[in-house]
Amino acid sequence: MNSSDIAKLANVSRSTVSRVINNYKNVPESTRRKVQEIIDKYGYTPNLSARSLAGKANNIIGIFIGDFEKKSSKDSPGDNSPYHAELVIRTVQECKKRKYMALVNSISTKEELAQISQYFDNNLIYGGVFIGFPYHMKELETLALKNYNVVLIDQIKFEDDENIQMNLINSNNFLGGYEITKYLIENGHKEIAHLEGDNRLSSFERREGYLSALKDYGIERKDCLIKCGNFKEEKAYLVTKEMLKDNKPTAIFAANDVMALGASRAIRELGLKIPEDISIIGFDNLKFWETLSFENQEFLLSLTTMEIDMKDLANKIILSLFSKNKKEHKYCLPRLIKKKTVLKR
Numbered sequence: 001m002n003s004s005d006i007a008k009l010a011n012v013s014r015s016t017v018s019r020v021i022n023n024y025k026n027v028p029e030s031t032r033r034k035v036q037e038i039i040d041k042y043g044y045t046p047n048l049s050a051r052s053l054a055g056k057a058n059n060i061i062g063i064f065i066g067d068f069e070k071k072s073s074k075d076s077p078g079d080n081s082p083y084h085a086e087l088v089i090r091t092v093q094e095c096k097k098r099k100y101m102a103l104v105n106s107i108s109t110k111e112e113l114a115q116i117s118q119y120f121d122n123n124l125i126y127g128g129v130f131i132g133f134p135y136h137m138k139e140l141e142t143l144a145l146k147n148y149n150v151v152l153i154d155q156i157k158f159e160d161d162e163n164i165q166m167n168l169i170n171s172n173n174f175l176g177g178y179e180i181t182k183y184l185i186e187n188g189h190k191e192i193a194h195l196e197g198d199n200r201l202s203s204f205e206r207r208e209g210y211l212s213a214l215k216d217y218g219i220e221r222k223d224c225l226i227k228c229g230n231f232k233e234e235k236a237y238l239v240t241k242e243m244l245k246d247n248k249p250t251a252i253f254a255a256n257d258v259m260a261l262g263a264s265r266a267i268r269e270l271g272l273k274i275p276e277d278i279s280i281i282g283f284d285n286l287k288f289w290e291t292l293s294f295e296n297q298e299f300l301l302s303l304t305t306m307e308i309d310m311k312d313l314a315n316k317i318i319l320s321l322f323s324k325n326k327k328e329h330k331y332c333l334p335r336l337i338k339k340k341t342v343l344k345r
Contacts (some may be wrong), residue, residue, distance in 0.1 A: 001044045010035045042313035059100045061086055061321065062125045064116065066133035066140075069108040072249060081231065081284050084132050087153075090314035091129060098318065100126065110139050120148040127321040129153065135201040141166070151320045153313075154201045158329045167320040169313065169330045171200045176211025176306040176334035177253070180281050183336060184251045185217050188345030189279065192219075193249040195229035195236050195259045203231070206283060208254045225249055229259040236262030244270055250278065250345060257305055261292075264299050274299075275343035284308055285337050302340040308332060 003021075007014045012031060019027050020035040038044075065084050092102040103125065107113050119125045127149035133140050136156060144150040144166040149166040158168065184192050194210045197203030207226075214221055227243055229236030236259035240252070244266065254260035260282030267278050274280055282300075285307035292300070313332045320328050 001042045003044075006038055006042070006044055007036065009038050058124055058126060060125045061095050061100050061102050061318075062116070062119060062128040063091055063102055063104045063316070064113075064128060064130050065104070065106045066131065066137075067108045068134060081132065083231075083256065083284055086286055086310050087131060087313060090310045091317055094318040103119050107133075116143060117146065117148075118252035120146075127151070129317055129321070132157065132200065135204060136283045147326075148162070149321060149326075151317050153317070157201065157205075158331075165327045167323070167326060167328050169316050169320060169332065171202065171308045171313065171332045172213055172334055173205035174209040174212070174331050175257075176283060176308075177206035178213045179209075179334070179336055180214035180253050180283070181210045182217070183338075184238040184253065184279065184281065184342065185213065185219065187279070187298070187342055189217050189249075189251040191222075191225070191247075191249040191251070193227070193240075193243065193252045195227055195239065195252065195254040197229065197255045197259075197264060203255055210253055222247075225318040229254065229262065231258060233258050235267075236260075237266045238262075240266035241269065243311045244272075247277075251342070252278060252280045254280065254282050257284050257286050257300060257303060260303055261296060261300065275341050279304075279342040281305060281342060283334075299341075304335045304339045304341045305335050305337050308334055313327065 003014050003017045007017045010017070010031075012035060016027065017035055020032050021039075035269050052294055065088070073272070088102075088104055092104075095102045107116075116128065120128070129151050130140060131153045132153075133155055140152065140155065144152055151169060156164065156168055156170075158170065181192060192210075192214070194207060196207045211221060223248070225243070227239040229239055236254060237293065240263040243249075252260075252263050254263055260280055264274055265282060267274055267280070272278055282303050282305040285305045309332060312327075316330045316332065320330065
């Protein structure tokens with residue numbers, strides 16, 4: 001079916017069909033109902049290119065996930081990340097509340113990122129949300145500064161440039177890292193290891209929070225207790241097992257729950273117990289445990305972790321897309337969820 005077919009069946013002109021599709025007001029209600037009934041009956045979908053030529057932006061929001069694989073120890077987990085999956089689901093739900101559809105795609109090259117400009121130039125999408133890209137990625141920031149309707153998540157520190165002309169939404173990862181480390185110290189831990197993530201802002205800030213808390217409480221920084229787990233379970237398992245051969249921290253702060261899971265496996269394999277021998281804290285409080293084995297489910301359900309409210313984050317994303325102010329800087333505050341994996345010494 002095309003618009004000409006719809007026009008013939010409804011005995012109206014193609015321009016009338018176009019006005020109905022685009023919700024123009026200058027259409028009699030009886031005509032609108034007649035055309036809409038035929039559209040519904042035959043499942044007609046308007047051509048996106050034709051709509052863009054008419055200058056009307058579509059009710060589609062693009063959600064773009066950074067998946068830049070690098071030949072180093074800091075490869076991005078990209079669209080395999082439980083964090084990304086949960087945030088995308090929440091954002092899609094917020095889109096649906098406004099009767100907008102979501103287009104989800106992973107971006108793995110700078111060339112693919114540059115092509116997104118065409119979506120905006122042709123009015124194929126109303127706005128774009130960018131998640132999980134490397135910290136201070138110039139190509140992404142250039143795209144966001146082109147006056148497109150764009151929201152960047154955990155991409156730029158607010159203090160880098162308070163006058164930056166783009167919408168930014170960050171989780172307060174520094175505070176989360178600081179509060180986790182402070183909580184461990186106040187529970188008698190001084191030998192605290194940290195499993196850091198990859199090349200994203202969230203990883204850097206959680207590490208900075210950890211180091212700042214150690215400094216404020218007069219505890220010496222030990223580089224042998226800082227390992228890169230790359231936000232991945234298997235990597236965290238390997239580096240934790242290697243670290244525990246020569247060092248025995250009383251606690252481990254993993255920069256996400258996935259790495260906490262990997263670290264817990266290494267601890268158990270070495271015949272140690274959580275939290276009796278080693279306490280452990282994660283970050284994110286994700287719900288992906290439902291897909292895991294019973295043993296891993298049991299661990300994550302008992303894991304002390306720092307929660308980022310995904311519903312709040314997704315709500316802030318959509319509010320920013322529909323805001324007239326295109327330089328909003330918003331924070332999502334973390335909350336410590338105290339469970340069973342930290343022992344007071």
